[in-house]
Amino acid sequence: MSLEKEFITIVQQHSGIINSICRAYYPDADDLNDVRQDVLLQLWRAFPAFRREAKLSTWLYQVTLNTILTRRKKDRHQARNESIDEHHLNQLAAEANLPVEDAQEFSWLISQLDDDQKALLILSLEGYANKEIANMLNLTPTNVSTRLNRIKTKLKDLYRHALR
Template structure:
C-alpha cells in the first residue's frame, strides 16, 4: 500500500512539473496556484492506481496535463492582460532586459495557443523526445513531431505579430 508520506516526497521531488504546467495554462498567479492545487488533488486521487510501470515524473506529467486541460475548459476566458514571472531560473544576468522581453513575448504567444499546442510546447521544453511526447499525449510519434513543428512555427508567427524579429 502506498503511503501519504511517499506521495508527498514524490510531489516535493517533482514540484517543478506542477509549477511549469500551471504557468503554461494560466496567466494569473492566483489561477496558477488554484491549478496546482487541483493537480495535486487529482494526483492524490489516482496515486493508488499508479503501478510504477513508468517513472513517477512521466505519470505526473500525464495527470498534470490532463487536469490542466480539464481545468482550463472550466475556466472562463479572461481579458487579454498577461502576468509574467520576473525571476526565472534560465534568465542570465547579462542582457537581462532583452531576455526578459523575449521570455515575456514567448509566454504571451504560448497563451494564444490551444490546449494541445501548449502541452506539446511544455513537454518539448522539458526535453522530452517525440516518442515521450507522443506517449504522454496519447498520439503517434509522427503526429507529435508534425504537431510540434507546426506549433513552433505558430509561436514564431505570433511573436512576429508583436513586432519582434528573431
C-alpha cells in the first residue's frame, strides 16, 4: 500500500478524533474546515517519521492538539473576542434555564476553558496518564496534575453557577 493510500485510510478511520478536537476549539463550520486542513497538512508532514511502536491514536491526538494550539496562539486576539461573545451567549442560555443535553453541556463547559486547559481535559477524558499527557504537550507530570486539579475546580464552580 502506498504512503498516500495508507495515510488516507488512517485519517478516514480516525476522523472522529480529528473532528472532535477541531470542533472543541472551533465550533463554527467555516473555521472547522480551515483548521481541519491545517491539521491534515501537519499530519501528512509528520506521517513519514511516525514510529510504528507508538500508539496511532496517541500520535493523532498529539499532532492534532499541537497544531491547533499553535494556530490558536497565532490568532489569539480574534479568539479572545469570539470567546467573549460565546461566554455572553452561554450565560444568557444558562439564565434562561434552557435544558441542555450532555454534548451541549460539554460544549458549553469546554468553551469556558482556555486552549491549554481544553487540551489537558480532552487527553485526561481519553484516559491518558499524567506522564503521557506531559510528554504530548511538553509539560512536567506535576504541572499536568496541578493544572488538572485547577480545571476540575473550575468546572465544578461553573456547573454550580449554571445550575443556579
